[in-house]
Amino acid sequence: EAGVTQFPSHSVIEKGQTVTLRCDPISGHDNLYWYRRVMGKEIKFLLHFVKESKQDESGMPNNRFLAERTGGTYSTLKVQPAELEDSGVYFCASSQVVTAWADTEAFFGQGTRLTVV
Amino acid sequence: AQSVTQLDSQVPVFEEAPVELRCNYSSSVSVYLFWYVQYPNQGLQLLLKYLSGSTLVKGINGFEAEFNKSQTSFHLRKPSVHISDTAEYFCAVTISGGYNKLIFGAGTRLAVHP
Numbered sequence: 001e002a003g004v005t006q007f008p009s010h011s012v013i014e015k016g017q018t019v020t021l022r023c024d025p026i027s028g029h030d031n032l033y034w035y036r037r038v039m040g041k042e043i044k045f046l047l048h049f050v051k052e053s054k055q056d057e058s059g060m061p062n063n064r065f066l067a068e069r070t071g072g073t074y075s076t077l078k079v080q081p082a083e084l085e086d087s088g089v090y091f092c093a094s095s096q097v098v099t100a101w102a103d104t105e106a107f108f109g110q111g112t113r114l115t116v117v
Numbered sequence: 118a119q120s121v122t123q124l125d126s127q128v129p130v131f132e133e134a135p136v137e138l139r140c141n142y143s144s145s146v147s148v149y150l151f152w153y154v155q156y157p158n159q160g161l162q163l164l165l166k167y168l169s170g171s172t173l174v175k176g177i178n179g180f181e182a183e184f185n186k187s188q189t190s191f192h193l194r195k196p197s198v199h200i201s202d203t204a205e206y207f208c209a210v211t212i213s214g215g216y217n218k219l220i221f222g223a224g225t226r227l228a229v230h231p
């Protein structure tokens with residue numbers, strides 16, 4: 001069974017450019033999460049989709065970030081225009097929606113390392 | 118609001134020595150606790166989790182952690198480490214009964230030397 005897949009693995013862009021990160025969750029997982037780790041600090045929650053709906057986007061830094069999950073399958077996270085402080089590793093995770101919380105586990109992708117220069 | 122503090126950013130240790138990675142959390146409500154590991158060039162992998170019940174939790178690769186409610190701690194231990202345990206370890210919490218929106222600590226880099 002394929003795990004959570006993220007594209008690209010690395011991206012280097014100039015300040016002011018646009019970048020789109022993609023996440024393919026595990027098949028059948030309705031929950032999809034985006035997290036970000038900036039330069040050795042803690043991994044921070046960005047947002048949570050349940051199918052195609054945004055359940056919680058309280059962690060999105062500002063309106064330069066736009067996340068979508070059309071059709072409830074893969075998700076994209078676009079940064080436009082990118083700033084230097086957006087550099088970091090962006091993780092995606094997915095999990096099933098089950099009635100017993102103890103059965104859930106969030107599976108993480110390898111992350112996309114974004115460098116804005 | 119919840120927060121997680123990992124007290125050591127780096128822990129060097131010799132192979133076959135015991136290790137403890139410390140984690141303290143802050144929360145006004147009940148939480149679930151997790152340890153994740155990230156090996157080089159890989160994603161985060163769940164090591165173990167505490168949801169309820171026995172405060173000593175055993176995970177994969179010989180790791181275990183003990184939940185201490187009075188000290189609000191969830192330290193990770195292994196009695197004898199291997200070179201292959203070299204990785205970054207993250208402690209995380211989430212609110213009991215909620216979605217698994219995780220709040221992470223800053224991570225601890227474990228370096229196992231021969």
